[in-house]
Amino acid sequence: MSLTKSILEGNRLALARLLTQVENDLTEGHSSLAELFPYTGKAHLIGVTGAPGTGKSSLVNQLALQYRKTTNKKVAIIAVDPSSPFTGGAVLGDRVRMRDLSGDEGVFIRSMASRGSLGGVAQKTASIVQVFDAAGYEIIIIETVGAGQSEVDVARLAHTTVVVEAPGLGDEIQAIKAGILEIADVLVINKADRPGVENTERALRSTLKLGHPVKRVFRHHGKTMAVDAPTTDPHFWIPPIVKTVATEGKGLNELVEAIAKHAAHLDQSGDRVARDRARLQSEMEILLQGALMNRFLEHIPQEQYGELLEKVFSRNISPSEAVKFLLNGNPK
Amino acid sequence: MSLTKSILEGNRLALARLLTQVENDLTEGHSSLAELFPYTGKAHLIGVTGAPGTGKSSLVNQLALQYRKTTNKKVAIIAVDPSSPFTGGAVLGDRVRMRDLSGDEGVFIRSMASRGSLGGVAQKTASIVQVFDAAGYEIIIIETVGAGQSEVDVARLAHTTVVVEAPGLGDEIQAIKAGILEIADVLVINKADRPGVENTERALRSTLKLGHPVKRVFRHHGKTMAVDAPTTDPHFWIPPIVKTVATEGKGLNELVEAIAKHAAHLDQSGDRVARDRARLQSEMEILLQGALMNRFLEHIPQEQYGELLEKVFSRNISPSEAVKFLLNGNPK
Numbered sequence: 001m002s003l004t005k006s007i008l009e010g011n012r013l014a015l016a017r018l019l020t021q022v023e024n025d026l027t028e029g030h031s032s033l034a035e036l037f038p039y040t041g042k043a044h045l046i047g048v049t050g051a052p053g054t055g056k057s058s059l060v061n062q063l064a065l066q067y068r069k070t071t072n073k074k075v076a077i078i079a080v081d082p083s084s085p086f087t088g089g090a091v092l093g094d095r096v097r098m099r100d101l102s103g104d105e106g107v108f109i110r111s112m113a114s115r116g117s118l119g120g121v122a123q124k125t126a127s128i129v130q131v132f133d134a135a136g137y138e139i140i141i142i143e144t145v146g147a148g149q150s151e152v153d154v155a156r157l158a159h160t161t162v163v164v165e166a167p168g169l170g171d172e173i174q175a176i177k178a179g180i181l182e183i184a185d186v187l188v189i190n191k192a193d194r195p196g197v198e199n200t201e202r203a204l205r206s207t208l209k210l211g212h213p214v215k216r217v218f219r220h221h222g223k224t225m226a227v228d229a230p231t232t233d234p235h236f237w238i239p240p241i242v243k244t245v246a247t248e249g250k251g252l253n254e255l256v257e258a259i260a261k262h263a264a265h266l267d268q269s270g271d272r273v274a275r276d277r278a279r280l281q282s283e284m285e286i287l288l289q290g291a292l293m294n295r296f297l298e299h300i301p302q303e304q305y306g307e308l309l310e311k312v313f314s315r316n317i318s319p320s321e322a323v324k325f326l327l328n329g330n331p332k
Numbered sequence: 333m334s335l336t337k338s339i340l341e342g343n344r345l346a347l348a349r350l351l352t353q354v355e356n357d358l359t360e361g362h363s364s365l366a367e368l369f370p371y372t373g374k375a376h377l378i379g380v381t382g383a384p385g386t387g388k389s390s391l392v393n394q395l396a397l398q399y400r401k402t403t404n405k406k407v408a409i410i411a412v413d414p415s416s417p418f419t420g421g422a423v424l425g426d427r428v429r430m431r432d433l434s435g436d437e438g439v440f441i442r443s444m445a446s447r448g449s450l451g452g453v454a455q456k457t458a459s460i461v462q463v464f465d466a467a468g469y470e471i472i473i474i475e476t477v478g479a480g481q482s483e484v485d486v487a488r489l490a491h492t493t494v495v496v497e498a499p500g501l502g503d504e505i506q507a508i509k510a511g512i513l514e515i516a517d518v519l520v521i522n523k524a525d526r527p528g529v530e531n532t533e534r535a536l537r538s539t540l541k542l543g544h545p546v547k548r549v550f551r552h553h554g555k556t557m558a559v560d561a562p563t564t565d566p567h568f569w570i571p572p573i574v575k576t577v578a579t580e581g582k583g584l585n586e587l588v589e590a591i592a593k594h595a596a597h598l599d600q601s602g603d604r605v606a607r608d609r610a611r612l613q614s615e616m617e618i619l620l621q622g623a624l625m626n627r628f629l630e631h632i633p634q635e636q637y638g639e640l641l642e643k644v645f646s647r648n649i650s651p652s653e654a655v656k657f658l659l660n661g662n663p664k
Contacts, residue, residue: 033652037653051385281644288659289624317369320362323620327620
């Protein structure tokens with residue numbers, strides 16, 4: 001039986017094998033991905049991000065448990081650690097997770113440490129999401145570490161982006177300055193039994209007010225932009241704030257509800273279709289860019305390319321002049 | 333007088349104008365960049381990164397002040413906020429900075445909020461670094477927010493990467509899990525007058541020991557890899573830990589010394605040349621990739637491209653099949 005057929009029938013070993021092929025960018029993975037593609041598009045993708053120390057991993061575990069308790073949907077967790085060339089952190093996270101979620105055939109956890117180049121993480125995550133989607137995982141949670149560009153890129157993959165904060169993580173302005181608030185569809189204050197939760201909530205609310213309704217971040221065709229958004233705009237969505245204590249399982253029901261409301265909003269506003277299209281277009285264009293580059297480099301003699309690089313290294317010509325030369329063949 | 337000539341003569345207004353052109357990717361900026369390129373390669377680039385709440389911005393200010401007090405080198409600060417589509421945070425940071433560094437003609441501060449696509453931030457930062465380098469800024473400090481892929485990319489630009497930690501930012505394992513330790517050339521524990529500094533230092537030291545000497549992250553031709561590294565290897569560098577209280581100006585002298593030692597190490601090991609070459613090659617290849625994509629899209633009828641995208645959206649063909657079709661024209 002083919003790998004893709006086994007995956008479509010729910011074989012976990014086959015699924016794991018394809019995930020490894022995709023993560024290592026093996027050729028056999030590419031054809032399986034293409035075969036599975038028509039079966040995708042059913043899952044709801046939830047991105048979860050936030051600074052270290054917010055208890056994000058515990059929250060993701062509990063969220064998965066909550067979905068398993070209250071629905072019969074299969075849940076996949078993809079833990080992305082884009083800053084780590086090693087798997088150490090991810091492995092640690094997995095061990096904690098095993099305890100909570102082991103033995104449940106309806107849950108699949110996959111950690112991805114990234115070794116790739118620019119854009120590689122988002123691209124591989126997109127492929128892994130497609131595999132889970134085709135395999136019938138209707139809830140896919142993508143957890144990222146940190147607050148950088150890759151979080152924004154992964155957020156673009158997700159239908160609903162959950163940003164996790166916690167009380168007492170240094171000064172409130174700093175937390176907001178990190179800028180990830182702007183990609184939030186749902187805000188969570190985890191560790192809400194800790195002192196300072198009122199300050200955190202106040203800071204979040206005032207930032208949200210600053211952003212509404214005069215300027216609202218709006219995702220359109222995969223681009224984040226600020227637009228004037230009156231409250232009657234069906235695209236308009238004010239991120240709700242949900243308080244949780246993940247380690248005690250508190251507030252998870254409210255979080256699942258907030259995500260469901262956002263999912264309904266996406267359907268009603270047409271944003272789901274727009275986001276899905278933007279995502280697929282960007283995925284295709286990243287692949288196209290890579291393929292064009294490979295094809296181009298194949299047709300250039302290694303020696304000529306090396307000589308040109310030497311001229312750049314010795315600062316005889318600038319990188320952009322070198323590119324012009326490669327494309328037009330104008331000598332300098 | 334030409335813009336580049338004014339910049340080479342130290343005109344700040346001309347410098348500011350070119351920086352704006354480069355940040356907005358205007359065509360006139362490209363030729364100035366190419367003209368300035370032969371004058372680059374003299375600056376020492378210091379990347380400073382760390383989680384929100386570590387007091388990174390204050391540390392960068394004080395580091396700049398320290399260089400101004402103890403050397404006659406001009407200092408540029410580039411504050412990169414890759415996660416924010418707005419300039420809000422950056423502007424706030426600037427105001428605090430103005431107070432400390434205003435009136436000093438030997439300091440130039442530039443904030444970059446990023447609106448770009450994948451790789452855009454690192455690329456623009458590289459260009460801005462070149463402008464400052466040509467303009468005679470011998471110390472260029474690149475400050476980034478967060479702990480994601482863009483920090484790793486920006487670290488690749490820098491000669492010396494300083495990672496800032498602070499006591500009491502949640503659980504130590506979490507901080508280390510964030511993974512940015514692995515890109516550190518110098519570690520700073522800022523806010524070292526706070527309780528918990530011993531725990532933070534112990535956690536950092538034990539992580540460093542775990543990493544040495546069996547496995548050591550090694551940057552080679554722009555790629556991060558783990559290698560077996562005996563201590564006699566001239567490439568071997570154990571990141572020193574420096575304790576600072578930036579708000580009181582404490583520990584800055586030690587930090588400047590640690591950076592100087594690392595700079596000397598780069599020269600002796602040949603790593604400086606290797607890093608510079610890797611940086612220029614990656615810069616050229618990113619430009620090449622973008623140019624190839626633009627050229628390709630120009631030659632494809634808009635309608636045909638749109639039809640193909642529709643087939644992907646309706647999940648008739650996968651993104652990678654669409655790319656194959658675009659490149660080879662094989663119908664499906």
